[in-house]
Amino acid sequence: MKRIAVLFLLYYCAISENYSQVLRYDVVRNGSSIGATLVERTIEGEKITHHLNTLTKFRIIWQIEVEYDLVETFEGDTLVSGTSWNTLNESKQKDTELSRKEGEYSLIIDGIHTTIHEPVITKSVSEIYFEEPEHSEKVFSAYFGRYLTFEKIGEHQYELTSPDGSNIYTYENGICTEVKISRDFATFSQVLKPEVLAAVRNHEITGSIHDKDN
Numbered sequence: 001m002k003r004i005a006v007l008f009l010l011y012y013c014a015i016s017e018n019y020s021q022v023l024r025y026d027v028v029r030n031g032s033s034i035g036a037t038l039v040e041r042t043i044e045g046e047k048i049t050h051h052l053n054t055l056t057k058f059r060i061i062w063q064i065e066v067e068y069d070l071v072e073t074f075e076g077d078t079l080v081s082g083t084s085w086n087t088l089n090e091s092k093q094k095d096t097e098l099s100r101k102e103g104e105y106s107l108i109i110d111g112i113h114t115t116i117h118e119p120v121i122t123k124s125v126s127e128i129y130f131e132e133p134e135h136s137e138k139v140f141s142a143y144f145g146r147y148l149t150f151e152k153i154g155e156h157q158y159e160l161t162s163p164d165g166s167n168i169y170t171y172e173n174g175i176c177t178e179v180k181i182s183r184d185f186a187t188f189s190q191v192l193k194p195e196v197l198a199a200v201r202n203h204e205i206t207g208s209i210h211d212k213d214n
Helices: 002-016 194-201
Strands: 018-029 032-044 047-059 063-075 078-088 091-101 104-109 112-116 138-141 146-154 157-162 165-172 175-182 187-192
Touching: 018 047, 018 175, 047 187, 165 194, 175 194, 187 194
Parallel strands: none
Antiparallel strands: 018 032, 018 187, 032 047, 047 063, 063 078, 078 091, 091 104, 104 112, 138 146, 146 157, 157 165, 165 175, 175 187
C-alpha cells in the first residue's frame, strides 16, 4: 500500500505540472465568419510551448485562402526555438525557423540566415493571447525578424503595428478576447468564442501559468 501511495503521489505531481490551455476564435469579416483561430499553450514543467494556427477564406475579386501557423517554445522565461509559415491558396509564402545557440539566436527566413545578437529573448508575439502587455512593451517577432511595440490606446486595449499592418488587442482577465486586424486587402476580427469567453470571465482560463483550466 505504501508503494502504491508513493506512485500515486509521483503521478499527481507529474500531471499537476503538465497541462494545456486552448483558446478558440471566430474570424469575422463584415459580420460573417470567414475562418477560425486556435491558440494553445502547453506547459510541461519549465517548458512552455505556444501554438497558433489561423485559417481564413474570403472573396475580394476571387477566392482567397490564407493560413498562418506559429510554434514557439520557452524554457522558463527564455525563448529557445520557433517555427512559422503562411500560405496563400495553399502556396507557401513565408517560412521561418528560430533557434537559440551559444548566447544568441539563429534566424532563417525563406532560406536566408541571419543572427539576432540578443543573449536572451523573453517576450515574443506567440505569448500575447495569454498575456496582457504593458504600454510600450516590446515583443520579438521571428516572422519579421525584429521587435514590435505595443501602444496602449484604451482600457485593456493595445495597438501593435507591423510591416503588414496594425492589430488592436482587447483583454479580459489577462486573456485576449478580440483582435481587430487591418490589412491593405481587408479588415477583419478574431473574436473569442462565447463558451471560451464565459470560461475566461469565470476565471477558468487565466493569463497566469500558475492557474490551470479544466
